[in-house]
Amino acid sequence: KGLRDTEHQRASPIPSQFSQEERVTMKESLKGAIQIPTVSFNPGEFNTTALAEFGEYIHKVFPTVFRTSFIQHEVVGEYSHLFTVQGSDPSLQPYMLLAHIDVVPATDQGWEVPPFSGLERDGFIYGRGTLDNKNSVMAILQALELLLIRNYIPRRSFFIALGHDEEVSGAHGAQKISALLQARGVQLAFIVDEGSFILDGFIPSLKKPLAMVSVSEKGSLDLMLEVNMTPGHSSAPPKETSIGILAAAVSRLEQTPLPNMFGSGPLKMTLQQLANEFSFPASVIFNNLWLFWPLVSRLMEREDITNALVRTTTAVTMFNAGIKVNVIPPVAQATVNFRIHPAQTVQEVLKLTKDIVMDDRVQFHVLESVEPLPVSPFDDQALGYQLIRQTIQSVFPEINIVVPGTCIAQTDSRHYTNLTTGIYRFNPVYLQPQDFRSIHGINERISVQAYESQVKFIFEFIQNADTEQRPVSHLHEL
Numbered sequence: 001k002g003l004r005d006t007e008h009q010r011a012s013p014i015p016s017q018f019s020q021e022e023r024v025t026m027k028e029s030l031k032g033a034i035q036i037p038t039v040s041f042n043p044g045e046f047n048t049t050a051l052a053e054f055g056e057y058i059h060k061v062f063p064t065v066f067r068t069s070f071i072q073h074e075v076v077g078e079y080s081h082l083f084t085v086q087g088s089d090p091s092l093q094p095y096m097l098l099a100h101i102d103v104v105p106a107t108d109q110g111w112e113v114p115p116f117s118g119l120e121r122d123g124f125i126y127g128r129g130t131l132d133n134k135n136s137v138m139a140i141l142q143a144l145e146l147l148l149i150r151n152y153i154p155r156r157s158f159f160i161a162l163g164h165d166e167e168v169s170g171a172h173g174a175q176k177i178s179a180l181l182q183a184r185g186v187q188l189a190f191i192v193d194e195g196s197f198i199l200d201g202f203i204p205s206l207k208k209p210l211a212m213v214s215v216s217e218k219g220s221l222d223l224m225l226e227v228n229m230t231p232g233h234s235s236a237p238p239k240e241t242s243i244g245i246l247a248a249a250v251s252r253l254e255q256t257p258l259p260n261m262f263g264s265g266p267l268k269m270t271l272q273q274l275a276n277e278f279s280f281p282a283s284v285i286f287n288n289l290w291l292f293w294p295l296v297s298r299l300m301e302r303e304d305i306t307n308a309l310v311r312t313t314t315a316v317t318m319f320n321a322g323i324k325v326n327v328i329p330p331v332a333q334a335t336v337n338f339r340i341h342p343a344q345t346v347q348e349v350l351k352l353t354k355d356i357v358m359d360d361r362v363q364f365h366v367l368e369s370v371e372p373l374p375v376s377p378f379d380d381q382a383l384g385y386q387l388i389r390q391t392i393q394s395v396f397p398e399i400n401i402v403v404p405g406t407c408i409a410q411t412d413s414r415h416y417t418n419l420t421t422g423i424y425r426f427n428p429v430y431l432q433p434q435d436f437r438s439i440h441g442i443n444e445r446i447s448v449q450a451y452e453s454q455v456k457f458i459f460e461f462i463q464n465a466d467t468e469q470r471p472v473s474h475l476h477e478l
């Protein structure tokens with residue numbers, strides 16, 4: 001199954017072995033990247049000083065990338081970076097590696113070490129961006145730097161796109177890079193971005209880690225609910241205030257989860273592919289989902305992370321009202337962030353939400369919406385998916401489960417659907433549930449060894465992508 005070796009691959013793979021000096025340099029480079037606070041606060045509101053510094057920093061730590069004649073570097077949207085690596089064989093369709101430079105804000109509160117210190121403790125590098133997503137930015141450029149030092153010349157062209165505003169929509173970075181490549185007539189074989197991991201301990205009855213390569217991504221709807229009432233003196237209050245009406249509406253939304261969509265969308269394929277990995281009696285349950293789906297779907301609803309896979313989630317994220325203790329406020333506003341299940345649409349979610357609130361005094365304002373992303377191919381013929389599989393098998397031989405999944409968050413890759421149908425979201429890093437909570441949370445960290453493995457993965461992946469073969473069809477095995 002998967003990809004066949006070519007003569008080229010057999011003749012000249014460069015071993016993914018790094019000297020002690022290189023290993024020290026690579027971890028120190030990551031620490032330096034973490035120390036630059038490239039924070040995105042709101043759309044259009046970034047730490048531009050840090051973003052500019054980051055541009056200079058990558059020039060300093062990856063000099064070979066910047067001086068190689070077959071690599072073109074462009075700055076797009078002021079702070080994003082696009083690298084075009086020209087391969088020697090123009091008949092091979094190019095691909096693209098994505099990552100983002102920006103990070104969400106972090107204060108020192110609750111962190112074992114300050115979030116922008118990049119300090120190493122007990123074999124872990126701590127800091128905002130160590131998992132989301134400076135690890136990928138640095139690992140991609142690091143792997144390329146190491147390959148170039150070893151005189152590597154790629155056969156297949158590829159792009160590296162590093163966005164600077166992924167955490168606040170990607171409108172200035174990824175969206176502009178995408179438009180630029182489209183204007184140049186570029187079509188890509190596939191894209192690899194962040195958005196999933198090697199998951200360890202996410203499914204209680206599955207003891208083995210599994211690599212989940214996300215082939216789709218949930219959509220989103222940012223909805224602002226607003227109530228306007230007559231203001232006045234708090235000494236003679238009306239029976240209902242704008243705050244009370246809005247609070248009741250928001251509470252109804254929280255208390256009424258949107259429908260469980262278990263059975264539709266990519267989750268079904270994920271579970272079918274996982275079925276044989278469970279031991280008895282879970283194996284019987286997962287092999288007979290037609291019978292046990294009510295049980296499985298209820299079990300998945302119990303945990304927040306698996307619940308996010310079975311339905312459109314509702315998160316009340318902002319609530320603003322009131323100006324003074326003795327003034328009945330005229331306006332109350334709340335913002336709700338829905339993450340839309342791949343089998344639903346923005347319009348469906350909007351309708352369901354209005355039906356739950358059922359109060360004409362509550363106005364609905366759509367701030368932003370994104371439909372769920374289409375499912376990328378993951379069959380034996382899907383080059384991007386099979387290359388990821390092949391590289392997982394080589395770098396993480398202990399992993400024998402690779403399944404297609406759904407990304408519960410959003411990634412910059414959604415801006416590139418005009419360039420390819422093959423979008424894969426996968427970070428070659430082990431993730432446990434507590435690590436998941438550190439993403440956008442506190443004490444985000446990556447082990448030095450995990451980061452080295454990520455560099456190794458990309459180092460091998462780039463070479464594996466030089467294959468001129470289409471993936472081997474299932475039929476060959478019959």
Ligand SMILES: CCCCCCCC/C=C\CCCCCCCC(=O)N[C@@H](CC(N)=O)C(=O)O
Pocket residue numbers: 132166167168169194195196197199202203270305306407408409410411436439
């Ligand atoms: C049956 C198996 C259970 C599997 C559980 C799934 C566990 C999910 C694991 C990892 C997902 C990590 C996703 C990280 C990507 C983060 C991307 C991000 O933060 N995006 C922002 C961007 C934005 N502002 O739109 C977001 O808010 O989504």
Ligand SMILES: [Zn+2]
Pocket residue numbers: 100132133166194
């Ligand atoms: Zn991210």
Ligand SMILES: [Zn+2]
Pocket residue numbers: 104132167440
């Ligand atoms: Zn993020």
